């Protein structure tokens with residue numbers, strides 16, 4: 001691993017031998033006490049685009065280890081996790097921990113062609129891989145009953161309408177009828193978006209067969225030709241993986257500072273399977289990593305903990321795992337949580353989570369309002385306009401809200417469109433997505449706005465330094481018990497799309 005940036009050298013200067021003796025630990029404690037108390041201006045000082053980009057280049061390289069993704073459990077993701085842990089350990093300023101656990105991974109792609117002409121198609125979550133070229137045989141009714149599948153479907157591609165019962169049942173019934181594959185076409189002209197078979201398998205009905213969805217419009221052409229007597233050959237190709245993968249959160253807590261009043265900052269280390277995730281969430285991860293590597297120049301009053309979450313893209317899995325594994329008395333020690341997920345979007349906005357509920361009527365635990373104000377004050381001091389964004393819990397702060405921990409954070413926008421007014425405030429293009437490469441292959445080094453990234457990194461440094469000095473304004477009362485654990489209650493498929501703002505359909 002090549003460490004090319006100067007501040008890392010500074011941070012590393014605080015580390016010496018590979019293992020510290022008791023007296024070295026004591027000396028370090030004395031040295032730490034001689035350091036200046038962390039301050040907002042101090043912690044902002046060394047924020048540079050060069051440093052941020054140096055890490056981003058590493059993240060992109062890691063994605064190249066696994067076909068351009070850093071999805072959880074991939075080589076690219078593991079390399080990201082190891083990189084972060086190694087850099088933090090080298091500072092000797094933190095107690096670090098890998099929290100490793102298993103989770104089901106499922107990802108795939110489907111292509112379909114009829115008599116060699118391609119038809120736009122989509123994969124279903126849990127759909128098995130396979131390569132089938134066979135006649136297309138329409139299924140009667142809606143394919144919800146074994147009797148709807150004619151005997152001649154055996155070895156062929158069952159052509160099934162959407163409707164009434166779940167996708168998963170149709171595909172298992174097709175398997176029970178010995179079809180080689182299946183196509184489910186929409187009962188509306190448009191495509192089926194983000195479908196799932198709902199469960200990894202349905203052995204009680206039949207085996208799943210390779211399957212894809214197509215639009216109702218495409219289906220009509222095919223059905224009309226078959227009705228006119230044509231015999232059509234479909235070529236269905238599905239690439240897919242569904243497997244349990246072990247993956248890790250990285251947790252790092254300053255050795256110094258009051259551990260009964262922890263200031264927590266986090267971001268997610270994984271990307272979607274479709275791309276390298278350099279803005280989502282390379283940007284947020286690197287923002288806090290960069291701060292974590294500069295913090296050792298200072299001492300802190302309150303302990304600071306960094307959470308580098310895995311599998312956010314599968315539904316806040318890493319942060320949820322962390323929070324639900326945390327004993328209640330440990331959760332009480334966390335004063336607040338700051339989240340940084342997508343902070344360098346190319347057509348950015350300076351959005352702050354609406355912790356006081358003034359804009360979106362979703363109010364966080366008491367103290368969330370204070371965090372929002374801390375960020376607002378920062379942008380005001382830089383004479384930059386900021387705007388609230390919905391405090392929906394759709395990123396890694398959700399599990400913290402669920403246990404009553406006040407939270408806040410920054411966001412530069414994903415698939416929404418910039419308004420004309422916002423373009424006046426922040427420049428960029430009105431009517432265009434904040435991040436046109438959101439969850440795509442093109443979320444790479446060119447998908448970063450470094451001006452927004454540097455300013456947001458300073459805002460993050462400001463918030464961390466402010467609260468590491470003092471928690472004035474943050475209530476330190478006993479938190480409500482886990483009454484309404486919204487995230488834990490989600491199904492696998494809800495989770496998989498929870499953080500993306502996508503709706504996933506199962507029937």
Ligand SMILES: *[C@@H]1O[C@H](CO)[C@@H](O)[C@H](O)[C@H]1NC(C)=O
Pocket residue numbers: 073074075078100245246247248
């Ligand atoms: C990634 O790390 C996990 C957890 O340590 C390990 O089980 C897995 O084999 C690694 N995967 C790859 C592709 O290196």
Ligand SMILES: *[C@@H]1O[C@H](CO)[C@@H](O)[C@H](O)[C@H]1NC(C)=O
Pocket residue numbers: 361
């Ligand atoms: C805000 O939410 C609360 C609780 O869900 C609801 O009772 C109230 O009517 C909402 N207010 C507005 C202005 O929408």
Ligand SMILES: [Zn+2]
Pocket residue numbers: 268280281312341342
């Ligand atoms: Zn994200």
